[in-house]
Amino acid sequence: MAVDGRLFDHLPARIIPVDELRNLLLDQRCPRRVWDQVWAHVISRARIEGSTWTITAVGLALPMLTPLAARLTERYADDPSDIHAEVLRGFLDALQTVDLAEGRITVRLRWAAYRAGHRALLDGMDGPTPKPPGFHSSEPKPPSGHPDLVLARAVEAGVLTRTEAELIGVTRLEGVELADWPRPPGLTYKTLAKHRRKAENRLAAWLAESDTSPDEGDPTGAAATTLQTSNEVTGDETQSQNVAKKVGGDPANQPPNFGLQGRR
Template sequence: MSGRDHASYPGSRVLLPLDTARQCFTYLVTGPEPLSVDGRAFSGLPNRPVPLDELRDRMLRRRFPRHTRDAVWAHLVQRSRTEGATWTLACTGMALPALAGIARRLAARYPGDAFDAHAEVLSGFLTALADIDLRRPRVLVRLRWAAYRSGGAALAEALDAPPPIAPDSFRSTPPKPPWGHPDLVLARAVRLGVLTRTEADLIGSTRLDEDSLADWAAAHQMSAEAAYKARKRAEHRLIDFVRERVRDTDPGDPVAYSVTVNSSPDASPQTPAPSRSVTAVGGGGRGDTAEKPSVRVSKTGSKSGLLRCGGSPPPALDPSSSEVPRCA
């Protein structure tokens, strides 16, 4: 048993979903005929059947060729779709190091049972396994993000629930907004009506994932220029939303700090930029001031954009090209 994919907790007697997946994967790769792939079909692998546990160890090495990793994952996912349960479990076992890390981080903040956090992470992974695009690179990275989104959405919902009242006390305070990860910021913005689901998907896919703006626009039957403008407007509202609510977050929160302090390279530290509400209240609103906020999301500088990875937009966006530099 490898410690890297072990997802339970010291002293816990509850078998968590990822522990069950780990045990089942162990059964698949033990015995005289372990579940294997033909190494001759992939460059960088031995010319023999390679058991999946050995294959996973090889693919975790930093020097393992990325194109081979993508080819292997496309092969595994395709077999899961065509052959069913055994290869679906094989895919889960191959992804356990990533899934276990996500589950541990989310469960550490989860106010309920850790079992639920693990179940949501696994559910997000299995859902993406059925429909993820195998023609695009970084298959495992995109599967991991799907698992994180599912677990993060469950965590945000749990944190939004009113805390239980102790029998001997009536004191209760609402939980602080979980600004710690951009996906949670987007989920909260959608729930509060700051963004639509489509706008959140646009920002998440083109800023956090591997999608280019042109690809996203084509998939949603709109022009790349229209998608760029829609993202620009949505990010303006999102920054206003984060700045209005930053007083409720941790002082050391990296997302809130980046948006409120460092989002404008020309902002003076002695004179903070004026804050705007997302919606006008009581007839005042944006008409009360002629100043525009200093925070800009349009790609006019090297540090522009919500995630500070912008650049100047092309004069005419070509749908076949990607104008969004990768953030990570």
């Protein structure tokens, strides 16, 4: 399997095997516009030609999907196979529905895969967990402090929009620079930074209100309460930094460490 590099900006003007193509996309010097160009091409071929290019798309996406699935299930005590399968299903469904003209294709593919996996995780947590001997039912232990779940719960509660959660997750947790976020035409960097700060402020306030008596085993509640107290003294800028630390990120946008979003 290969693509013609002459069809895309920045890539070598020759036939490129897909395993090399993946490495080129993961290179931190690869512009984001090239990601959209390549993914639009691969998805178009998958829709027209079917299974072979669909498998190719999955192969290209594995550096993005594998850590996503691992993060969703890292504190899940039961068999994670069904959740991992739902992550893949969400990605495959998005291959057929994502708007190729809208841009930010990899971000939207990842978000679709995440939502499918997260729904499966919540379903798994809602059911009783078998407990030997005798397989008596016991209450499932929630994955306290999981950064993706924090953002997902905030979306479900109406505290954040999906776009705001996506923005915080990608730029705070995955190390993508805010300047590299594919913002809509007419939206400046300064305005985008302001939107993110306001979203983080709402998130911090909501976490503090919902975790007024944090359990010792729940770092999410403890961190949120500490954050709210600190912000009353230090103001918005420290608040934004603490939110990033709370959900597992770094206000300095530390170098990424995985996936198409992380470019390693």
